[in-house]
Amino acid sequence: MTHSGGRAYCAIPGPTVVPDEVLQAMHRAAPNIYSDEVLALTEGLIPDLKRVACTDGDVAIYICNGHGTWEAALANLVAPGERVLVPATGLFGHGWGRMAEAMGIEVDVLDFGLETPMDPGRIEAVLKSDTDRKIKAVLVTHVDTSTSLRNDVKAISDAIRAAGHPALLLVDCIASLGCDRFEMDAWGADVVVTGSQKGLMTPPGAGFVFFNEKAAQTRAAMTRVSPYWDWAPRVHPEELYLYFAGTAPTHHLYGLRTALDMIHAEGMENIWARHDRLARAVWAASETWGQGGPLSLNVAHRDHRSRAVTTLRLPAPDAARLRAWVEDNTGVTLGLGIGMQRDGDPDGAGVFRIGHMGHVNAHMVLGALGAIEAGLVALNIAHGAGGASAAAQHLAQASPSHPVQNVISGAA
Numbered sequence: 001m002t003h004s005g006g007r008a009y010c011a012i013p014g015p016t017v018v019p020d021e022v023l024q025a026m027h028r029a030a031p032n033i034y035s036d037e038v039l040a041l042t043e044g045l046i047p048d049l050k051r052v053a054c055t056d057g058d059v060a061i062y063i064c065n066g067h068g069t070w071e072a073a074l075a076n077l078v079a080p081g082e083r084v085l086v087p088a089t090g091l092f093g094h095g096w097g098r099m100a101e102a103m104g105i106e107v108d109v110l111d112f113g114l115e116t117p118m119d120p121g122r123i124e125a126v127l128k129s130d131t132d133r134k135i136k137a138v139l140v141t142h143v144d145t146s147t148s149l150r151n152d153v154k155a156i157s158d159a160i161r162a163a164g165h166p167a168l169l170l171v172d173c174i175a176s177l178g179c180d181r182f183e184m185d186a187w188g189a190d191v192v193v194t195g196s197q198k199g200l201m202t203p204p205g206a207g208f209v210f211f212n213e214k215a216a217q218t219r220a221a222m223t224r225v226s227p228y229w230d231w232a233p234r235v236h237p238e239e240l241y242l243y244f245a246g247t248a249p250t251h252h253l254y255g256l257r258t259a260l261d262m263i264h265a266e267g268m269e270n271i272w273a274r275h276d277r278l279a280r281a282v283w284a285a286s287e288t289w290g291q292g293g294p295l296s297l298n299v300a301h302r303d304h305r306s307r308a309v310t311t312l313r314l315p316a317p318d319a320a321r322l323r324a325w326v327e328d329n330t331g332v333t334l335g336l337g338i339g340m341q342r343d344g345d346p347d348g349a350g351v352f353r354i355g356h357m358g359h360v361n362a363h364m365v366l367g368a369l370g371a372i373e374a375g376l377v378a379l380n381i382a383h384g385a386g387g388a389s390a391a392a393q394h395l396a397q398a399s400p401s402h403p404v405q406n407v408i409s410g411a412a
Contacts, residue, residue: 011368012335013145013175013309013355015197015204017092018255022201025258026251033248038045039240039254046262049208052200052268053192054178055184057212060231063249066174069207071103072097073170075229076211078218080104085126085167087118090144091153091339095375096172097139109127114340117304118151120159127163136218137168142175146339148311149299149352150180157188168215174198177306178263179357181272190215197251198308199271201259205214217296248326260306275307277398278356278365282310284394285369285387289376292384294318298340298351311340314381316350322375324353329378330371 009018033037042061044296049059062068078084083106086097086332097107112118118140127135138160143150157169170191177192177201186193189212196206209231211219219232220227233242241247245333263271282304289295299310314322323334337351345351356365369388376383 006153006331008331008333009364009368010333011355011364012243012333013198013353014195014356016199016355016358017202017360017364018092019201019259019262019359020204021262022258024256026203026255027143028251028254031250033250034240035090038248038253042240042243042248045253045256045260046301048264050210052185052260053173053184053194053210054182054214054268055192055210057184057210058199058216058231058235059208059210060234061243062207062209062234063244063252064202064207065197066172066195066207067095068140069174069209069249070099070172072207072209072229073191073193073211074100074103074105074129074223075226076209077168077170077215077282078103078105078136079222079224082106083108084137084139085110085123085135086157087112087123087151088144089117089141089149090114090147092144092146092172092174092362093139094339096141098140101270107219114147115149115298115300116181118156120152120155123156124159124163127160127165128168128256130165133166135165135167137170137171139140139170139172141172142182143173143180143306143308145309145353146311147298148306148309149304150176150306153182153189154187155279162189168218174306175357176306178268178271180273184210195257200256202252202255206249206256238343241310272307273358273400274361277395277400278360279305279307279310280364280398281391281394282354282369283366284355285373285391286310286312288385288390289373289383293376293382295376295381295383308355309335310356311337311351312353312356313351316347318379318381319348319352320349321346321379322372322381325375325379326371330374331389332368332371334368334372350352364393366395393397 087110088094159393169188171196173191177194192210196202199401244267299305340348340351373388
């Protein structure tokens with residue numbers, strides 16, 4: 001039986017649910033791209049984007065996805081033949097490193113596997129051993145969407161300083177910005193990249209590179225930067241079109257304006273708290289299911305888990321079977337197990353992911369968890385009973401506005 005009726009819910013870790021208000025803002029005729037309206041719209045976005053990243057630095061806007069922002073950051077800072085250090089905790093960390101290699105950059109990979117976060121001590125040791133100061137930048141993924149590991153950017157920044165090394169700290173916040181707590185300036189990041197389609201609640205197609213004065217000085221010393229990726233004319237444009245190296249992505253700008261209004265109306269502290277609350281509900285359900293069966297969270301320690309995405313394991317092919325059943329029978333789409341292939345599971349059929357990022361609330365999360373629990377029952381996959389109830393119990397106790405006693409089990 002195939003699901004029909006009602007609204008489907010895409011509970012993947014991006015692209016995320018786009019709010020109706022954002023869709024409505026984009027549903028309009030194209031404007032004159034040379035108009036004062038588009039200029040004012042663009043200029044108004046910049047300070048509000050910087051508020052999300054918690055930075056006083058600059059931000060360049062690109063028409064691209066997250067991979068484009070990887071290339072933009074590298075193109076402005078690292079020349080072919082120069083060297084970067086890439087600590088990796090999943091598919092996307094390695095992906096950024098492979099992009100650097102394709103651009104002729106020398107890459108040193110420090111692989112931390114798929115289940116443990118980066119060790120700042122090991123990064124510090126590598127930098128201390130680089131006595132010739134050949135490493136120009138350290139490329140860190142704050143949250144790797146494949147593994148759901150969250151890395152301690154502040155500790156890594158401290159490790160770079162403790163090593164006495166001049167390397168720039170570049171941070172991929174594509175999965176985390178606007179979801180997991182992140183403070184660019186306070187944590188010592190020099191460059192941050194992200195995309196429009198996750199915590200920023202806008203369709204894919206716009207990318208953002210934030211950078212501080214140290215990064216700007218490095219860019220100024222580059223002998224060559226490709227014209228499209230060059231951030232200098234984008235942040236100091238003499239004409240409107242230079243913000244985008246051509247035609248503005250007008251409808252993305254309209255949608256982003258509304259999304260940023262929604263973000264700042266809620267407030268960053270409240271957004272971080274909401275994502276933490278909902279993530280812990282997902283963990284409560286998952287840990288309960290795991291007590292009576294083989295399901296397990298990829299990241300064992302709660303302090304190392306993202307608040308935006310949760311990666312879960314089942315013996316292959318049960319994760320793939322579960323995803324298919326849930327989508328066909330309940331209208332909920334779960335994330336694939338990308339980059340999580342292992343011996344005996346070359347297709348990642350033993351992994352699935354739950355996205356809980358961006359425009360998401362308690363009933364959406366509880367609905368997805370209830371759908372997963374129904375799938376576990378329908379497919380006769382062994383699991384501990386009461387996972388969805390454990391999530392509801394957590395949310396009842398963690399509600400910011402309605403603290404209650406234990407009523408889930410009927411107690412007063």
